[in-house]
Amino acid sequence: MPELPEVETTRRGIEPYLLGHRVERVVVRDPRLRWPIPAELPDTLRGQCIEAVERRAKYLLLRTRAGTAILHLGMSGSLRVLPAQTPAERHDHVDIVLDSGLTLRLRDPRRFGAVLWTGEDPLRHPLLAKLGPEPLTDAFDGERIYRLSRGRRGPVKNFIMDNHVVVGLGNIYANEALFRARIHPSRAAGRIARERYAKLAETAKTVLTEAIAAGGTTLRDFTREDGNPGYFRIELKVYGHAGEPCPECGATIRQTVIGQRSSYYCPHCQR
DNA sequence: AGTGCGGCCTGTCCGC
DNA sequence: TGCGGACAGGCCGCAC
Incomplete structure (x- = not known):
């Protein structure tokens, strides 16, 4: 999608x-x-x-x-x-x-x-x-999500996929950003420290930027019949990799459902 | 206000 | 080989 x-x-x-x-x-x-x-x-x-x-x-x-x-x-x-x-x-x-x-x-x-x-x-x-800030602007940073997260008891993954918090973090990139920030997707949003949110904002920006760059390099010709948008072939480290070894530590990537969405994470790296 | 979830759709894949 | 059913997913809008 x-x-x-x-x-x-x-x-x-x-x-x-x-x-x-x-x-x-x-x-x-x-x-x-x-x-x-x-x-x-x-x-x-x-x-x-x-x-x-x-x-x-x-x-x-x-x-x-x-x-x-x-x-x-x-x-x-x-x-x-x-x-x-x-x-x-x-x-x-x-x-x-x-x-x-x-x-x-x-x-x-x-x-x-x-x-x-x-x-x-x-x-x-x-x-x-009522949409939140664009993820690739300065309006989106760790401080903002840290503040908004206080008192939130739901999983951080739901929280960062909430369009009022920040836009554009769909299921795939939410999983990837959390992995890179070493945050467990089902951890309560309100129980994550400020520095960890700073890291999360950073990894979210990085993964989105990489994906856009990949889109640019593999840019389809939009005037061609077969110029059919699909997934970008950026390297997804956890999404879709249930049962495979974590690229960081070798532990087995797990899949679970959080907020009715498929979630992938490394049980060893992400806390 | 925050949280959870039903519903909208159809192509694809799985098991029988 | 055919077929039913599960699944995928963004995101609104409602219920609690």
Whole structure:
């Protein structure tokens, strides 16, 4: 599923094809995403020039003078840039056709994604207004999460995956960041020292930065039919490695369920 | 306010 | 070989 690094790589991949281009038409083949695609979106977006392609958390923002399209890829969504006449396949739900003859095509088999529209400041949109800081900015640091964590009794893994605390730490990168910080995923968030949170903020930044860099080096050609976003081949040290030896100490990596999510950790390194 | 969890979806994999 | 069922997962929104 697209996590923050994939979304950021997608943003960088599609941006050159969108920026400064006018929307010729919008084709909605299936409006049934997480929320229905607003019926008026095609008419509203048509004729608009795309002035910016931004990302906030895992939302992509296509800014125009009239308003902003808000896209989310959910778990299975992907965006590609194709010649507009390329036949749509199964699960290709939306086309944003540009004056260049290319189209931005959204595919989302599981339809957990979203395409919304707002005429106001998108950062004030209900879905975005209460989000925590971006993980790769100075607003996210150990001090902040240490403060927010006081009194929290739930597992630290749930805590750092909470979008009000920090955005963009999905299941995979939460597992990896906790491993690198040597923190046990089910430890109560409120019972972790300040210095350990400083370390966690640092490892979270590092793992996300590495993943974005990997996305850059393996950058798919977004204009190609097979330019299909997938997992980045960064080296995941614990995620998906249950039963294998820990790369640090050789103990067997364990898998458990925390907050209804698969969690991987080294029982020896992580406390 | 914090926490837990149901629900939305479909492709993939497993066991029978 | 076919088929049912479990599983995966972001994240909203509700219940406690």
